[in-house]
Amino acid sequence: MEIKEIKEGSPRQLLEQRRSSLSSGRGYAALLWGAALLFVVVLATIIEGIVSQSTQAFGHFGIGFLWSTAWNEATNSFGAGQFIVGTVTVTLIAMIIAVPVGLATAAFLTEMCPRRIATPLGIAIDLIAAVPSIVVGLWGLYVMQPIFLRDVEPFMKDIPVVSLLFKGNAEGPSYILAGFVLSIMIVPTMVALSRTALAGVGVLDREAAFALGATPWQVVRKVVVPGANSGILAASTLALGRAVGETIAITLLIGNTLILQHPFSLLNDGATLGSVIVLNFGESQPGTLLRSTLLALAVVLLVITLIVNIGGRFIVRKSTQFRLP
Amino acid sequence: MSTDVLEAPAPSGKDATYAARRQLIQGSARATLKRRRAIALAIRIIFGICMFLTLIPLAFLIGYVTKRGIGALSVAFFTHTPTPEGIPGGGISNAIVGSLIINGLALVIAMPIGLLVALFLIERRGPIANAIRFGADVLSGLPSILIGLFAYSVIVVHTHYSAYSASVALAVLMLPIMIRGNEEAMRTVPNELWEAGLALGARQSRVVRSVVVRGSIPGLVTANLLALARGVGETAPLLFTTIFTQQFSTSLNQPINAIPFVIYYDGTSAFKDLQQDAWGAAFVLMVGVLILSIIGRTFAARLTRKSR
Numbered sequence: 001m002e003i004k005e006i007k008e009g010s011p012r013q014l015l016e017q018r019r020s021s022l023s024s025g026r027g028y029a030a031l032l033w034g035a036a037l038l039f040v041v042v043l044a045t046i047i048e049g050i051v052s053q054s055t056q057a058f059g060h061f062g063i064g065f066l067w068s069t070a071w072n073e074a075t076n077s078f079g080a081g082q083f084i085v086g087t088v089t090v091t092l093i094a095m096i097i098a099v100p101v102g103l104a105t106a107a108f109l110t111e112m113c114p115r116r117i118a119t120p121l122g123i124a125i126d127l128i129a130a131v132p133s134i135v136v137g138l139w140g141l142y143v144m145q146p147i148f149l150r151d152v153e154p155f156m157k158d159i160p161v162v163s164l165l166f167k168g169n170a171e172g173p174s175y176i177l178a179g180f181v182l183s184i185m186i187v188p189t190m191v192a193l194s195r196t197a198l199a200g201v202g203v204l205d206r207e208a209a210f211a212l213g214a215t216p217w218q219v220v221r222k223v224v225v226p227g228a229n230s231g232i233l234a235a236s237t238l239a240l241g242r243a244v245g246e247t248i249a250i251t252l253l254i255g256n257t258l259i260l261q262h263p264f265s266l267l268n269d270g271a272t273l274g275s276v277i278v279l280n281f282g283e284s285q286p287g288t289l290l291r292s293t294l295l296a297l298a299v300v301l302l303v304i305t306l307i308v309n310i311g312g313r314f315i316v317r318k319s320t321q322f323r324l325p
Numbered sequence: 326m327s328t329d330v331l332e333a334p335a336p337s338g339k340d341a342t343y344a345a346r347r348q349l350i351q352g353s354a355r356a357t358l359k360r361r362r363a364i365a366l367a368i369r370i371i372f373g374i375c376m377f378l379t380l381i382p383l384a385f386l387i388g389y390v391t392k393r394g395i396g397a398l399s400v401a402f403f404t405h406t407p408t409p410e411g412i413p414g415g416g417i418s419n420a421i422v423g424s425l426i427i428n429g430l431a432l433v434i435a436m437p438i439g440l441l442v443a444l445f446l447i448e449r450r451g452p453i454a455n456a457i458r459f460g461a462d463v464l465s466g467l468p469s470i471l472i473g474l475f476a477y478s479v480i481v482v483h484t485h486y487s488a489y490s491a492s493v494a495l496a497v498l499m500l501p502i503m504i505r506g507n508e509e510a511m512r513t514v515p516n517e518l519w520e521a522g523l524a525l526g527a528r529q530s531r532v533v534r535s536v537v538v539r540g541s542i543p544g545l546v547t548a549n550l551l552a553l554a555r556g557v558g559e560t561a562p563l564l565f566t567t568i569f570t571q572q573f574s575t576s577l578n579q580p581i582n583a584i585p586f587v588i589y590y591d592g593t594s595a596f597k598d599l600q601q602d603a604w605g606a607a608f609v610l611m612v613g614v615l616i617l618s619i620i621g622r623t624f625a626a627r628l629t630r631k632s633r
Contacts, residue, residue, distance in 0.1 A: 028530035032448065035441030036457055039504075042497060043460045049478035050471060104375035112369045121376070123622070128383045130551075130618040132558025134585045135607045138592045139386045142393075184382045191379060213354050215365035238466065245468025248560045248585075252593065274470050278564055281474075286482055298474055302467070309466035313459065 047302070054299045056292035065296065071258040078293040080300055082260035086175070086270040087304075090250060091243045093179025093266070094186055098243075099236050101183075102190025109191070110198045111220050122195060129188030137249030140181035145253070148177045153267060167265040173255030176266040181253055182243055190239045197231025198224055230315050237312030245305050247274030273301040387611070394608020397601045407571045410596035417606055419573040423581040427488055427567070428557050430577065431495035436549060438496075439503030444533060446508045458508075465501035472497050473565035486568050488581035494562035499552035506548020510541040543624040550621035554614045560585035584610045 058065060061078065068079025105125075109118045153170040157163050166176075201224045209219045225232070255269025256279055271279075277294050284291040401416045408415030442461075446454050476494035484490070514537050522532035538545070568580040569590050575581075584606050592603035 028533075032441055032445040035438050036445045036453070038438060039442050039457060039500065040460065042500070043464060045479060046464075046467070046471065046475040046497070049475050053478060101375045101378050104372040105379045108369070108372035108376045112372060121380070125379065125383075126622075127615060127618050128387070130554055130558075130614050131383075131386070131611055132560075132585065132614055134558065134560045134588045135390060135611050136386060138588055138603060138607050139389055141592065143385070143389055184386070187379050188383070213358075215361045217365035217368040218361065220368075241466045245466070245470070247468060247470045248589065252589075274468060274561070277470060277474070278561065281477075281565065295474070298471055302471055305467055305471075306463065309463050312466075313462050 050295055050298050050302060054292055054296040057289060057296035058299075060289060060292075061296075066300070069260045073290060076289050078290070080273070080297055082258070083271055083273045083276050083297060084300065085260060085264075086254065087244060087272040087274075087301075089175045089266070089270070090179045090182055090254065090272055091240065093176060094182035094243045095236070095240060097180065097183035098187045098190050098239060102187045102235075102239070103194050103232065105187070105191045106194040106198055107220055107224070110195055111224060112216055122192075125188050125191050129192060133185055133246060133249045136181060136185050137252040140177070140184075140249060141252045144181055145172055145177055148174070148180070152176075156266075165266045167263060168261075168267050170267045171255075171269065173253055173269045174267045175254065175270055178250045178253040178272075179266075181249060182246055185246060185249065186239045186243050189242055190235060193235030193238060194228075194232050197228040197235055200231060201227035234312050234315040237308055237315060241305055241308040241312060244308060245274065245301070247272070247278055251275040251278050273297050273304075277301075390604065390607050390611055393601075393604035394611075397605030397608070402602075402605055406573045407602070410594070410599050413598070415598075415602065417582075417584070417587050417602060417609075419571070420582040420584045420587045420606065421609070422573070422575065423488070423567075424557060424584045426575060426577070426581060427491045427563070427583055428495060428553060430489060430492035431499060431556055432549070432553055434492060435496035435499040435503055435552065439500055439549070439552070440507055440538075440545070442500075442504045443507030443511060444537075446504070447511050447537070448529070448533070458505075461501040461504045464497075465505070468561070469498055469559050470561040470565075473562035476562060477565040481566055486566060486580040487578050488567060488574070489577040491563050491566040491581070491583070492577075494566050495556040495559060498559060498562060499556045502552035502555055503548050506551060507545055510544020510548055511537050513544060514540045543627050547621045547625040550617050550624070554617035554621065557617070558585065558610060558614050560589055564589075 057078070061068065065078070065080055066084070067081045068077075069081035069085075070077040070079040071082070072078075109122055149170055149172055153166065153174070153176070156166045156176070205223050205227060206219055209223045214222065250272050251274070254271060254275055256271045256275055257269045258271055258276065261268040261270065277297055280290070281294055284294060399416075401414050403416055403421065404418050405414060405416035406419045407417060442457065446458055473494050475497065476490050480490040480493060481487070518536050518540065519532055522536045523529070527535070563583050563585060567583065569586040570580050570582050572582070587606035588603050588610065590603075591599040591606070594600065594603075
């Protein structure tokens with residue numbers, strides 16, 4: 001703080017100065033309250049804006065909207081079922097790949113490799129997490145889709161049991177392709193968050209285990225992972241939240257068939273809650289049932305992400321060692 | 326790891342049972358050591374492979390975008406507006422300028438609010454501050470498509486597609502990142518400095534301005550740069566607020582093009598030269614975002630070094 005010379009002046013002048021500065025202090029407090037209020041208003045408007053436009057569709061279809069798989073613009077019959085199936089399928093594929101791989105990477109970086117290697121690799125993974133999803137989507141479309149068509153999908157069909165999920169013909173866009181590319185996008189998040197969780201376990205706990213003769217793997221399994229349990233769970237939940245909400249890359253990769261394909265197969269193309277909104281919103285007119293239906297799908301997405309995120313934050317709050325970056 | 330038997334005193338009476346137990350434990354530890362070490366090694370290898378599984382697709386991604394993208398770059402790419410497919414010499418100058426305008430305005434909108442809300446969180450304790458913090462966390466987890474819908478229903482539906490509505494959407498997207506980042510940064514200013522400022526007779530607002538904000542500038546820069554990096558790459562909010570156009574526009578009240586649009590629309594077109602533009606745009610966007618993140622992180626690193 002710079003030091004100002006004390007100004008000469010009559011007591012009256014000094015008092016005036018003091019008064020004006022006091023009122024500026026009040027102005028400052030008002031400014032803070034104003035900003036906080038504005039933020040709350042924005043939050044409320046987001047929810048209000050989406051929910052209010054969806055009431056028409058919910059009123060028209062009732063709760064059955066959630067499991068109906070209809071989609072016919074001519075007869076104005078719409079359902080959310082096929083998009084919930086699409087979102088859940090793609091997210092599950094991504095999580096099944098990303099959680100174990102991400103967790104193992106985090107464990108390797110924090111526990112099993114020298115810090116000299118771990119630090120730059122950690123930074124690299126953090127940076128890669130910043131690559132925009134549209135870029136990943138474009139890469140998935142041009143690079144991964146041909147690879148999946150040519151190699152991965154026929155290979156999956158040859159594995160017993162797994163092949164049950166891969167019936168039918170591969171045509172390019174598919175749940176499995178979208179889920180796989182999505183897993184690449186959320187692995188960095190998973191690694192970064194679970195690294196924070198694992199690093200939060202006390203050094204003394206580890207050293208105690210090592211002193212008892214435990215191998216590094218035993219330390220991870222018996223000390224670090226149990227100690228970071230809730231942090232790992234929170235990391236997975238937040239990665240899940242990202243996966244559910246990811247839209248653009250999936251829109252490029254999933255094929256956007258608005259009707260549920262039978263029989264169910266991971267090679268089918270489909271649509272997710274996000275992709276159907278993105279692709280149909282521009283064509284829908286305000287006030288129509290189609291527009292309201294798209295907003296109702298947004299409400300479904302909103303509710304899912306709210307549950308996942310609030311659940312994740314709740315877990316974080318319960319664990320004391322873990323602070324989110 | 327050593328499992329040598331310690332020099333034990335001669336066992337007698339009660340000690341004998343302890344010695345026996347110790348021997349038992351050490352014996353079984355020694356007997357299983359080979360197996361345990363083998364398992365530890367195997368796990369280490371498996372986890373190492375997992376690390377490569379994480380890195381390889383990402384490295385391929387960056388390598389491929391760079392390879393295809395650099396091939397698309399030319400002076401015209403940065404200075405010309407798009408030409409129809411088949412006509413060479415086009416560029417994406419309108420998208421680059423558009424992205425700069427949209428994100429610049431979003432930054433101007435979000436930065437002061439983000440700073441003030443963070444200050445609110447720093448100065449006020451209690452349920453209101455906690456609720457706002459929680460709200461910021463939840464907002465940062467909301468899908469960007471929902472934020473696009475918000476901007477649409479608040480602005481676009483009453484007016485028309487425009488650059489400033491896209492900026493509002495991106496500003497809302499950036500806000501929670503800024504709020505939490507700013508708060509974290511300002512929390513690193515030691516309490517003693519606050520107290521010293523207050524003890525000198527300065528008002529709270531004065532202390533905040535001269536001590537807290539000034540002392541945490543690197544952290545504030547980091548938070549804002551990371552928020553910007555997030556905003557620049559977003560596509561979904563733009564889809565509801567502005568339209569893909571070939572026109573060059575700098576008007577805030579008109580639809581404006583943006584780099585993610587070029588990737589999204591040209592990337593899915595059937596024409597090779599438009600696809601080429603999409604790769605160039607993807608490369609420019611990726612490099613831009615990485616540079617922002619790297620600068621941001623360097624600032625953060627400087628902050629931690631200074632506070633140590």
